[in-house]
Amino acid sequence: MSEPTIIDGKATSAAILDEIKAEVDALKENGCQPGLATVLVGDRPDSATYVRMKHARCQDVGITSFDTKLPGDVTQDELLAKVSELNADPAVHGILIQLPLPSHINEETILSAVSLEKDVDGFHPLNIGKLAMKDREPTFVPCTPRGCIELLERYHVDIAGKHAVVVGRSNIVGLPVALMLLHKNATVQICHSRTPDLKECVQRADIVIAAVGKARLIEGDWLKQGATVIDVGMNSIDAPETKRGYRMVGDVDFESAKAVAGAITPVPGGVGPMTIAMLLRNTVDGAKRTCAQK
Amino acid sequence: MSEPTIIDGKATSAAILDEIKAEVDALKENGCQPGLATVLVGDRPDSATYVRMKHARCQDVGITSFDTKLPGDVTQDELLAKVSELNADPAVHGILIQLPLPSHINEETILSAVSLEKDVDGFHPLNIGKLAMKDREPTFVPCTPRGCIELLERYHVDIAGKHAVVVGRSNIVGLPVALMLLHKNATVQICHSRTPDLKECVQRADIVIAAVGKARLIEGDWLKQGATVIDVGMNSIDAPETKRGYRMVGDVDFESAKAVAGAITPVPGGVGPMTIAMLLRNTVDGAKRTCAQK
Ligand SMILES: NC(=O)C1=CN([C@@H]2O[C@H](COP(=O)(O)OP(=O)(O)OC[C@H]3O[C@@H](n4cnc5c(N)ncnc54)[C@H](OP(=O)(O)O)[C@@H]3O)[C@@H](O)[C@H]2O)C=CC1
Ligand SMILES: NC(=O)C1=CN([C@@H]2O[C@H](COP(=O)(O)OP(=O)(O)OC[C@H]3O[C@@H](n4cnc5c(N)ncnc54)[C@H](OP(=O)(O)O)[C@@H]3O)[C@@H](O)[C@H]2O)C=CC1
The missing domain is CATH 3.40.50.10860 (Leucine Dehydrogenase, chain A, domain 1)
Known part of the structure; x- marks a missing residue:
């Protein structure tokens, strides 16, 4: 049982922020x-x-x-x-x-x-429509889903031809990330609160995206050996031993999942910092388009 | 092995056309x-x-x-x-x-x-966006997907909590029908040409929607016993014994599928006539909205 790759959203987002800073500097010069x-x-x-x-x-x-x-x-x-x-x-x-x-x-x-x-969140229905459709270019891609895909790509996780299971179907995370994985040629299954056999679905996934909002719902024995796990969840749980009295955990039970997954994002330090990085990415992309039209 | 229900799109669409005619008569009076x-x-x-x-x-x-x-x-x-x-x-x-x-x-x-x-086809990206998103109302629902759902509903096929597998992800059929099944609380898997194990995916489905464009791709032994099969495919194959020299078959091998499915649409006479009925339904819905605004 080898140690999984820890997908480091903090380091990745820091690298992206550096890239963005360089771009902003160049834009300002113009x-x-x-x-x-x-x-x-x-x-x-x-x-x-x-x-x-x-x-x-x-x-x-x-x-x-x-x-x-x-x-x-x-x-x-x-x-x-x-x-x-x-x-x-x-x-x-x-x-x-x-x-x-x-x-x-x-x-x-x-x-x-x-x-x-200016819809840098990418939540406008016209934007979601273009995101959903084949061969259309959305003006902006929603930040958290874009962050998930960016992590997969920067860690060279194959998407095409793989089985992806997205748990959650919200307009801001689950649905758009599922559509993006589909366009990247994953076979995508979308699960939610009405899925009767969630564990069995997750067990077949090469890539699991958890966007549920239930602390540590997904446990290690739910995962296929070597699966890649992107944990979007941010749930606060009681932690009397800490100064604040609470701490944040994901939708995946990190400790048990680590023993089975091939790669996994921690919470905090996984998807969270990527969301902000993608927001800045979208803002700079928007500025570039507007300035180019002048 | 009992005979499956044959989901009769011809009879269903005829009934819908009767309903539409009655509505049109009433509208004209106004x-x-x-x-x-x-x-x-x-x-x-x-x-x-x-x-x-x-x-x-x-x-x-x-x-x-x-x-x-x-x-x-x-x-x-x-x-x-x-x-x-x-x-x-x-x-x-x-x-x-x-x-x-x-x-x-x-x-x-x-x-x-x-x-x-006036987008009675429902293909405008803003319309698809609203169809994709939770709690948004599209102005029009695309005709063929709407026809598939209408058949399921008129034949009282449970959708909520069921596993649906949609084979095909085109903007006009596969994608929108998958989104509609999702909103009706099915767990939805979207398969396509890059799915490595299509047969295994289809085998887990309570509801199969085939929108591929490959004659008789899906065979009886691909199906779960009792599954509901909606065959959107319209493929012409050589048929030297017929006068025209060709005939239309679906994406599902009807003969072998009939022995396993609980309910199945024939081709022709399944989804095809429903598509036109839904186009007229959308046109009348549009007319009602416009006339109400006057
Ligand atoms: N890291 C980041 O930057 C961000 C993190 N988040 C976090 O991601 C999580 C999800 O957020 P969001 O999408 O907004 O949440 P929503 O509450 O809008 O959606 C949750 C989804 O999970 C499904 N669900 C709920 N319970 C279960 C269950 N027991 N089994 C299977 N599915 C279930 C729901 O199903 P149904 O549709 O049937 O109700 C719903 O589709 C939260 O923890 C949130 O804090 C969110 C945004 C950004
Ligand atoms: N009854 C009716 O009223 C209508 C019937 N039709 C019929 O429905 C069928 C589909 O139409 P349409 O959606 O427009 O077709 P498209 O050609 O646009 O899409 C076909 C889809 O099937 C997928 N596919 C192709 N080959 C395979 C395979 N071997 N295994 C798995 N998936 C595969 C493709 O995958 P990929 O995306 O990877 O290329 C694509 O997503 C056609 O037969 C068409 O005639 C269509 C509209 C209306």
């Missing part, structure tokens, strides 16, 4: 300054943390970031007006609406209002 | 006359036949049909101008561009030019 706007509604501490991290990474690579904070009781029309303003702002190349939005706001309406050219 | 425009480019005999059949069914149910025939060497701009004209025509509620288009024309450009409100 008078193109990439900019990302974030919109945070309400005061969820986790959302605030994510937004803060995004701004910090922007700063690291030289992307200007614009910070919009709106109160939790903002009206949908006020939020739409803000989105229009950012759509029209030539200094902004990407707009990120931090989810979830408060329940009185229609998420679909807001996300569809973001200009397609 | 001053709403549904209209479908077809656009045929070039002189492929198969395409001409399909278009003719669509017009004949329109006539049966009282939908006005508009027939545009363009020469095979029409320019892309001329075709686009025609599409704009039909987009603007208030008597037209659905526009069907008969595929395939000649190779000098960009299919994506033409299909994206069809007004979303």
Whole structure:
């Protein structure tokens, strides 16, 4: 039983951020300054943390970031007006609406209002449609799914002709990553809460993508020997021994999975840092397109 | 070994056409006359036949049909101008561009030019995006996939919690039908030409959708006992004993499959007639929406 490859999202994302920084430097020399706007509604501490991290990474690579904070009781029309303003702002190349939005706001309406050219999250239905279809080019690829694929590719994991099982079918992770694996010629099975025999499905997978949101659901004996495991899950569990009283674990039980998998992402330090790197990647791609049109 | 249920697309589509005729009669009484425009480019005999059949069914149910025939060497701009004209025509509620288009024309450009409100084929990427995403409502559902689901539902085949295997991943059949089965809570596996062990995949399916275009590829011993088989394939094979010299068969070997399947569609007389019925269904749905807005 050999040790598996640990797919290091932290190191990989750091390398990607270096690449992005070099690109941003070159763009700036040509008078193109990439900019990302974030919109945070309400005061969820986790959302605030994510937004803060995004701004910090922007700063690291030289992307200007614009910070919009709106109160939790903002009206949908006020939020739409803000989105229009950012759509029209030539200094902004990407707009990120931090989810979830408060329940009185229609998420679909807001996300569809973001200009397609600035939809760095890639959640616009037109974008998802092009992602889904053969021979169409989406303007932006959603960040977390793109991060998963990037990890597979940078670790030279074969996708074509392999069996991939995606557990989870959300619009932001499970569904788009499944579509991307399909276009890369994997045979893809999409599992979810109504799958009766999840363990048996996972056991047949060469590549497992776990995007469920259930701490350590997938155990080592669910895996095929040598499988590649990408664990998207971020679940906080009680950890009285730590200072904060909790810690983050994935949807995969890392300890038992490590003994069977051929390669596996840890949580934290796997997909998480890749998501932000891909957000910056999308922002720079957007800036490049806009500047080239000038 | 009991006889399987033969899923009769001819009888089912006839029943649907009756329902549509009753709806069209009621709409007309309210001053709403549904209209479908077809656009045929070039002189492929198969395409001409399909278009003719669509017009004949329109006539049966009282939908006005508009027939545009363009020469095979029409320019892309001329075709686009025609599409704009039909987009603007208030008597037209659905526009069907008969595929395939000649190779000098960009299919994506033409299909994206069809007004979303008249895209009765459901091939617009925005429509496919909404079909792909959870909790979004596409304006139109593509006809052949919708016909497959309609057959399953009218024959009371359970979908939720079942294993569905879709063989084929084209934009017009395999991909959308897989997405629809997923939203109906099947666990869905999408197979294609790069799937190494197609037979083993099909063997695990409670529901098989075959949309491959290979005559009788799937044989009886590939099926799980009692599986439901929807055969989308339409392949012509030599048949010197017939007057025409050829006959149509599906992607499934009907004779051997019949002995194992619990329910199966024949070819012809399965999915084929459902496709036209769903096109008329979409046209009437479009007309209803437009007339309601007046
Ligand atoms: N690392 C990162 O950057 C990111 C991490 N995440 C994390 O990824 C995880 C998934 O996120 P997200 O997709 O937004 O979550 P959602 O809650 O939107 O979707 C979860 C999916 O998992 C399925 N599911 C739930 N329970 C089970 C079960 N017992 N067995 C099989 N499937 C199940 C659900 O099925 P059904 O559809 O039937 O309800 C659903 O499709 C979370 O832990 C989240 O924190 C998310 C985004 C970014
Ligand atoms: N009844 C009706 O109304 C309609 C019937 N049809 C019929 O349905 C069939 C499919 O049509 P369409 O989707 O347009 O066809 P496409 O040729 O666009 O797609 C065929 C799909 O089958 C896959 N495939 C090809 N060979 C194999 C193989 N040996 N094993 C596994 N998968 C394979 C291809 O894989 P890859 O992606 O890797 O190339 C592709 O995804 C055709 O027979 C067509 O005539 C189509 C539309 C309407």
